[in-house]
Amino acid sequence: MKAIEIKPDIYWVGAIDWAVRDFHGYVTPSGTSYNNYLIMDDDITLVDTVKYDFAEVGIKNISTIVEPSKIKNIVVNHIENDHVSALDRIMELAPDAAIYITERGKKGIERFFDISKWNINLVKTGDELKTGKYTLSFIETPMLHWPDSMMTYVKEAKLLISQDAFGQHIATTARFDDEFIECASHAELEESVIDYYANILMPFGNLIKSKIAQIQKMGIPIDMIAPDHGVIWRGEPERVLEMYLDMANGKTNLRVAIIYDTMWHSTEIMTQPIMQGIKDSGVDCKVIKLRATPMSGAIKEFWNSRGCLIGSPTLNNEVFPSVAEFMTHLRGLRPKDRITGAFGSYGWGGGAVKWLYNELSSMKLETFEPGVQAQYRPSPDDMDKCYEFGKEFAAKVREYHSKYE
Ligand SMILES: Cc1cc2nc3c(=O)[nH]c(=O)nc-3n(C[C@H](O)[C@H](O)[C@H](O)COP(=O)(O)O)c2cc1C
Numbered sequence: 001m002k003a004i005e006i007k008p009d010i011y012w013v014g015a016i017d018w019a020v021r022d023f024h025g026y027v028t029p030s031g032t033s034y035n036n037y038l039i040m041d042d043d044i045t046l047v048d049t050v051k052y053d054f055a056e057v058g059i060k061n062i063s064t065i066v067e068p069s070k071i072k073n074i075v076v077n078h079i080e081n082d083h084v085s086a087l088d089r090i091m092e093l094a095p096d097a098a099i100y101i102t103e104r105g106k107k108g109i110e111r112f113f114d115i116s117k118w119n120i121n122l123v124k125t126g127d128e129l130k131t132g133k134y135t136l137s138f139i140e141t142p143m144l145h146w147p148d149s150m151m152t153y154v155k156e157a158k159l160l161i162s163q164d165a166f167g168q169h170i171a172t173t174a175r176f177d178d179e180f181i182e183c184a185s186h187a188e189l190e191e192s193v194i195d196y197y198a199n200i201l202m203p204f205g206n207l208i209k210s211k212i213a214q215i216q217k218m219g220i221p222i223d224m225i226a227p228d229h230g231v232i233w234r235g236e237p238e239r240v241l242e243m244y245l246d247m248a249n250g251k252t253n254l255r256v257a258i259i260y261d262t263m264w265h266s267t268e269i270m271t272q273p274i275m276q277g278i279k280d281s282g283v284d285c286k287v288i289k290l291r292a293t294p295m296s297g298a299i300k301e302f303w304n305s306r307g308c309l310i311g312s313p314t315l316n317n318e319v320f321p322s323v324a325e326f327m328t329h330l331r332g333l334r335p336k337d338r339i340t341g342a343f344g345s346y347g348w349g350g351g352a353v354k355w356l357y358n359e360l361s362s363m364k365l366e367t368f369e370p371g372v373q374a375q376y377r378p379s380p381d382d383m384d385k386c387y388e389f390g391k392e393f394a395a396k397v398r399e400y401h402s403k404y405e
């Protein structure tokens, strides 16, 4: 897609990746984009680069505006491969460009490139770079979501180039939020913000709150937020800030996600009376089979629900592997503000449900115990127990949810 002017003399010069379906394990049904920005000022400045596979696309885009050798400054907001892997290609074309990067960013790019001949300038929060009519102000955002991460604020344009934060993994010809809402929908845009937050930013809620508070305290007016993935927020930049604050404060739906797997369907059969019990208590419920659902999809369903029940059969004294995989993902995302429980079918000694409760407790999630279990096929009596378990769990979820309203 060709370059687009997003502010006077500031251009989007990124690349749309229509084909990627697995972004480091995150499923991207429509693809994603690698956004970067070219500031055509006295000192021509490129903010971020693209993924290596798209280096030539990015360079072609830049070339429609200016000869790449004329680039004077390159800001590296984040050193993850999707944003920095084309840096050496750009440096071949503009070898004298000055790079602006955080200290930890520099330590990281040394692992990828020979930077001995590069002009590297370390920056920290509050440092400024005057490019002519524009002033770039850097804001470090360590661990949002890597140690090196920072954002770049273009003062005179009231533009926050926010790096991964506020991004969405969507491939679209729409470059702005309002355009996307017109060609798709508001709901779809918000879904992709939630999906991205759940899978990438879930562990960093407290950091997000303090960073947004810091930015608000700095009193910098923002009328556009340009992330490095997905659409640029020009219609309602405050809406995405509000969504992030809500999510960081634990806002979610009064809903239960039943996330399970099964070998011979017994655990699966148990999901149905549990779901019915939840539904009959007036709480919304979704049933998600792990091997039928991409991992990032299951994480999103977890995030979108106040309560979560995890079901697993016992296999060789252990939890079922796909359920263990889900739990590993979940543990890494350090979930909070959710109430959980477990259930499953077993043949003899069992073990999966006990393991699940241990895991949920070690994640410091609220748990509803004991779970419900059935030997082999659930009997009519087991099915009644499942239904009651669903009802009781729904009542607990409702009570727990009221704390957030
Ligand atoms: C390969 C295999 C290993 C199993 N290992 C155990 C075990 O160690 N302990 C146990 O209680 N049940 C074990 N089971 C029995 C299952 O847990 C039991 O069949 C259960 O009903 C399966 O639930 P599902 O239909 O939801 O897959 C095993 C089953 C299979 C197929």
Ligand SMILES: [Fe+2]
Residues within 6 Å of the ligand: 078, 080, 145, 146, 164
């Ligand atoms: Fe990243």
Ligand SMILES: [Fe+2]
Residues within 6 Å of the ligand: 080, 082, 083, 164, 228, 229
């Ligand atoms: Fe990224």
